[in-house]
Amino acid sequence: MPTVPPEEARPSEHEPHRHREIAESFGTDAERYDRTRPRYPDALVGRIVAGIPGPDVLDVGCGTGIAARQFQAVGCRVLGVEPDARMADRARQTGVEAEVATFEAWDPAGREFDAVVAGTAWHWVDPVAGATKADQVLRPGGLLAPFWHVPQLPPDVAKAVAAVCERVMPDAPFNFRAAMTTPAVDGYQTQFTRAADGIRQAGGFSDPEQWRFDWERSYTRAEWLEQMPTQGAFTRLPPDKLAEVLDGVGAAIDGMGGNFTMPYATVAVTATRTGAA
Template sequence: MPTLPPPGSTPAQPADAAQPHQRRDMAESFGTDPALYDRARPRYPDALIEAVADAAPGPDLLDVGCGTGIAARQFQAAACRVLGVEVDERMAAYARTTGVDVEVAPFESWDSAGRTFDALVAGMTWHWIDPAKGAAQAAAVLRPGGTFAVFWYVLTPPADLGAAFAAVHRDVLPDHPAASRAAASPLGAYETFLDRTADSLGPAFTNIQRPTFPWSRAYTRDEWLDQLRTSGLAKPLADAGKLDAVLDGTATAIDAAGGSFTLESTAVALLATRR
């Protein structure tokens, strides 16, 4: 993630990231500690997994940017047969240890070897894919009637704590344009991704839908800090020598709130059907 998220949230990408798919350095920065990533990243709402599995005409599923296999394992538990495509060998190697079959390549240039699928999914990753090339590749690998499903989760702390997190970012990076977006909607960045994805799909897809799925999770201070270490914020903050300051300020804010909190958040998705 090149810039900071709207205050009060921790999206994978900012609202003002014009072309995140061009930031391969960012896309490939998450494999530094795959075990931490797999432990710290939230799972997707069961209702989302069930909706996608039910919409697919069959069980064969391609997981684009599968990472350590978080979503893939959830779809396996929903009786899907999953193949992952992942650009980072470190993430792919970890996913394989959890029982996920993964091939390493950028999705846009991945060789499907003539294989086709009943569903294509991408959890927290489609913004890293070139929109036009990704849509063309998706159309090529989906069977007629197949389901295209990309989704993101929005991590929205309670309002008071979100304001405290925003204050930490303002204090650490006072000149950063995103640090002062106090009125910004946490959903804004994701609505941008959904709009761009829908616009890029073209005539090969129909029945475009944008469902949302509420979810909640309790976090301790240390769990939230681990999540922050695996977010798109971590690399630019570390490169700027600011990561420890953000972690320390965030920890202080959570301690002041009692040491834990509950997210009442939303997962957003875009579903479409291959003509």
């Protein structure tokens, strides 16, 4: 299920970076987030690293350091910027240097980087202000590369999620049925387009490209229900309402034999800084 349901939902979702109460809610259970959220394809990390002029990476919205640790593992020096102090604390516990701030307000203090990345986080950043800040901190030839996981729930699980969420969360600012029935990458395309348009408006970059990496992950009932509370639609639900959602989704997974395979696409919107130092 998407961290933020796609943009067909309601007008207020067209600017998700304004939903600060959701953006800064993921630290409710930072340990669970770090344990259950999927890692990023090695091919994505490798392609980013192969295309940058040096090893210095700035990870915007680094969360608990999931992507940062993957870049560290291939020899990069990584600094994270994270608005939620609880998430930043968890990142530090895992060996990632992290500073607490929104990216738009963060002070780079003269530091420069070879890549600015954002793993499933750039939608929480103003797309023009974010790209402008990236232009300020990137070295010439550096890469701006926000990327997102795009999961496609099996139809039976998707219908169950939509039905139970509509019942339990009738006032949520998400159209769950639209989110669950729209082909996942199509649903996220507005988000990708917004990122690319922000880069173009900021100036100083090559024309944005999209990179796509397809993969799959199998989940047991327990594994999926453990991850669901870390998703933006559910991080602020009262415990009784969350339990009702998980019970309904769990029943649907039981009906499929207790497990399912989730197709994922991980999509990056990338652009190279072309301006002078």
